[in-house]
Amino acid sequence: MKLKLNMRNEIKGVLALAALLVLIAFAERETNDTAVKQISIDIDNIENNHFIDEEDVRRLMQFNQQNLIGASMGSISLKEIEKRIKADKFIEDAELYSDLKGNLLVNVDLRRPIARIVRNDGPDGYIAEDGTVMPVSEKFTARVILISGSYAHNLLAMGNLNKTEEGKQLLALIEMIEDDDFWKAQIAQLDIDSKRNINLFPQVGDELIEFGQADNAEEKLKKLMIFYKEILPVKGWNKYKRVNLQYEGQIVAE
Known part of the structure; x- marks a missing residue:
């Protein structure tokens, strides 16, 4: 009796599956025959x-x-x-x-742009948050941090910054600036030379900030924050013309 009951349930299951497949096939045929309105x-x-x-x-x-x-x-x-x-x-x-x-x-x-590559000898481009390098548009200009310097054409040629370790480090630095309200308001531009050394240009203050390469970005930004919070309030905003963050454990201000 139990065997017959199991067989009946199996038959019902097979029939239900077959009916479902027929309905799916019918729906697909109906969809394929439908015109795009x-x-x-x-x-x-x-x-x-x-x-x-x-x-x-x-x-x-x-x-x-x-x-x-x-x-x-x-x-x-x-x-x-x-x-x-x-x-x-x-x-x-x-x-x-x-x-x-x-x-x-x-x-x-x-895609969401987080930086704009600016050049004097060719077209500009944007860097998206996923690292993709995008062209500029005649329809819209995004208000993002600027990236200039002789290394700019290398960034445009990459296509995506995640393709190289140096590109990943630069993308991480840009994201740190973008994600922090203070840095986003204070740092206006990154100028990168052929050796990938970066100078930061602030919105407030005349000092040139020598950042070095994009590695150890978090530590360097911490030192720069110490400079803004602890040194400038004592010495004055116009005291220094150059700040170097490249040396480990040091802030060189002149």
Whole structure:
């Protein structure tokens, strides 16, 4: 009796699974035959970096002059469209969905710039928080820390700062400045020479801050904070023209 009951349950389970597969196949066929009626684009941009708008995304979605409106869902590749959208440097991620009503839903996440590379002999660029080097845009200018100097073209050539150890160290330094309210307000520019030595230019004060390379950034910023909190209030803001943070355990101010 128990064996018959188990067999009946197994048969019911197989039939339920078969019915489910039939429903899935029917839904897929219905979706494939459905024409695209509307494209809905949602751009997740909490930082208000308006490098990309809906029309830009629509242009990225086009391929070989194919008109998506009116095309059947089965004739277009959502994965291929996603790939084309995500190839844009301003875009961090993109996802596409379709429904039975003929709606094509597009969700786009934009990269957030945290520094701008400025050059006299070529185009500028931005560094995003994930290390990606992005081009500038005619539509929008982000208010971020500036990076100048002869090493700037090396950064543009990297494509992503995470590709090298030196790039990772510089990205970490930029993030420390970006994430701290005081440093973000006080440090206006990083000038990097061909040997990757960095000079910081402050918003307040005339002193040149010789930071050295981007390694040990946290320790160097701690020393610079001591300079601002303990030395300048006693000696005065116009006392020093140069501050060197490169030597371990020392602050050299002249």
